[in-house]
Amino acid sequence: MAALGLLAQRPGSGYDLLKLFENSMANVWPATQSQLYSELNKLADGGLIEVCDIGPRGRKVYRITTAGRAELRRWMADPDEDPPFRSASLLRVFLLGQIPARQARQHLKETVEQSHAEIARLSELRDKVGLTDSAQADDDAFFALAALDYGLRLNAMQAEWAHDVLARMEGRRK
Amino acid sequence: MAALGLLAQRPGSGYDLLKLFENSMANVWPATQSQLYSELNKLADGGLIEVCDIGPRGRKVYRITTAGRAELRRWMADPDEDPPFRSASLLRVFLLGQIPARQARQHLKETVEQSHAEIARLSELRDKVGLTDSAQADDDAFFALAALDYGLRLNAMQAEWAHDVLARMEGRRK
DNA sequence: ACGAGCATGTAACCTGTTACATGATTCA
DNA sequence: TGAATCATGTAACAGGTTACATGCTCGT
Numbered sequence: 015m016a017a018l019g020l021l022a023q024r025p026g027s028g029y030d031l032l033k034l035f036e037n038s039m040a041n042v043w044p045a046t047q048s049q050l051y052s053e054l055n056k057l058a059d060g061g062l063i064e065v066c067d068i069g070p071r072g073r074k075v076y077r078i079t080t081a082g083r084a085e086l087r088r089w090m091a092d093p094d095e096d097p098p099f100r101s102a103s104l105l106r107v108f109l110l111g112q113i114p115a116r117q118a119r120q121h122l123k124e125t126v127e128q129s130h131a132e133i134a135r136l137s138e139l140r141d142k143v144g145l146t147d148s149a150q151a152d153d154d155a156f157f158a159l160a161a162l163d164y165g166l167r168l169n170a171m172q173a174e175w176a177h178d179v180l181a182r183m184e185g186r187r188k
Numbered sequence: 189m190a191a192l193g194l195l196a197q198r199p200g201s202g203y204d205l206l207k208l209f210e211n212s213m214a215n216v217w218p219a220t221q222s223q224l225y226s227e228l229n230k231l232a233d234g235g236l237i238e239v240c241d242i243g244p245r246g247r248k249v250y251r252i253t254t255a256g257r258a259e260l261r262r263w264m265a266d267p268d269e270d271p272p273f274r275s276a277s278l279l280r281v282f283l284l285g286q287i288p289a290r291q292a293r294q295h296l297k298e299t300v301e302q303s304h305a306e307i308a309r310l311s312e313l314r315d316k317v318g319l320t321d322s323a324q325a326d327d328d329a330f331f332a333l334a335a336l337d338y339g340l341r342l343n344a345m346q347a348e349w350a351h352d353v354l355a356r357m358e359g360r361r362k
Numbered sequence: 363a364c365g366a367g368c369a370t371g372t373a374a375c376c377t378g379t380t381a382c383a384t385g386a387t388t389c390a
Numbered sequence: 391t392g393a394a395t396c397a398t399g400t401a402a403c404a405g406g407t408t409a410c411a412t413g414c415t416c417g418t
Contacts, residue, residue, distance in 0.1 A: 090287055
C-alpha cells in the first residue's frame with residue numbers, strides 16, 4: 015500500500031521507489047527490495063498500477079491507475095485494517111520491574127539520550143528538506159514536513175516522559 | 189518474548205497469560221491464543237521456562253527458569269533486534285496530499301477526536317488500576333502505570349499535533 | 363444433564379526478512 | 391575492460407492471523 019501511495023505522487027520504477035524507501039520513507043514505513051518488487055507485481059496484477067514505460071536494463075516505470083487512486087482513497091479513509099500496534103520499547107517498560115533497579119534507571123537514561131539524538135537527526139533532516147522544497151506551494155512536501163514534525167514531537171514527549179519516570183523512581187526510594 | 193516477561197512476574201498457564209494479553213497487555217503487545225501456545229512450547233523446548241505444576245483439564249502451569257531470566261535481561265538491554273517501526277497512521281499523513289483537501293482536513297479532525305477518546309479510555313483504566321494496586325509498593329504496578337502514562341502523553345501529543353497541522357493548512361489557503 | 367467457561371492444540375495462509383542469483387549499462 | 395551501479399527476481403524461513411478442532415470440569 016505504501017508503494018501505491020508513492021506511485022500516486024509520481025510514476026517510477028521499483029528501483030526508484032526503493033531509493034525513496036531508503037531515504038525519506040524509512041522512518042515511517044521501511045520496506046525491503048524483495049518485498050517491494052513482489053508488491054509491485056501484485057499491484058499490477060490487481061490493475062491498481064500499470065507499466066507506462068520500459069527503459070534500459072528492463073527498467074519498468076509504473077504509474078497509478080484510476081482504480082488504484084480509488085483504492086488509495088478507500089484505504090486512507092478506513093484505518094480498521096491496520097496492522098495491530100506493537101511496541102517493543104513499551105513492552106520493555108512493562109517489564110522494567112523484572113531487572114535490577116540500577117539497570118532499569120540506566121535503561122531510562124538511555125531512552126532520554128536516544129530521543130535527544132533522534133531529535134537532532136530529524137531537525138537536521140527538516141532543515142535540509144524544508145529549505146530545498148517549497149513546502150508552501152507543494153502539498154506533498156507540506157505533509158512530509160508534518161510527518162517529520164510528528165516524529166520530533168514524539169521524541170520530545172518520550173524524553174520528557176522517561177525523565178519524569180526516573181524522577182518518580184527516585185521519589186520512591188527509601 | 190512478551191510471554192517470557194509475563195512469566196517472570198509470576199507463574200501461570202497459557203490460559204492465564206491469554207487473559208493478561210486481553211486485558212492490560214493488549215494496548216502494548218497484542219497476541220493471539222494460537223500464537224501464545226506455540227510460543228510457550230518453543231520457550232519450554234529452549235529451556236527458558238518449565239512446567240512447575242499440572243492442574244485439572246491438562247492445565248500446565250509454567251514458571252521461568254534461571255536461563256529464562258538471563259535471556260530476559262539480555263533482551264531488555266539490547267533493542268537492536270526489535271521489529272522495524274511501521275506506522276500506518278504516519279504513512280497516511282505522508283500521503284494526505286493525494287486526496288482532496290476537504291477529506292484531508294476531515295481525516296485530521298478525526299485524529300483529534302480519536303486521540304481524545306483514547307485519552308478518556310486510558311484515564312479511566314488508570315484510575316481503576318491506580319487505586320486497587322498499591323503502585324507505591326509494587327514495582328510491576330509502578331511500571332505498568334508508567335506505560336499507561338506513556339500512552340496518555342502520546343495521545344495528547346497526537347491531538348495537539350493534528351490540531352496544529354489543521355491550523356497550518358488553513359493558513360496556506362488563498 | 364447441560365451449558366459456560368477452562369484449556370490446549372493444528373492447518374492453511376499471508377506478510378516480511380535474508381540470502382542467493384542474474385544480467386544490463388555506464389563510465390573511467 | 392572492469393568496477394560500480396542499475397534493475398529485477400526467486401527460495402527458504404520466521405512470525406503472525408484466522409479458522410477449525412477437541413476435550414474436561416464446574417456450577418446450577
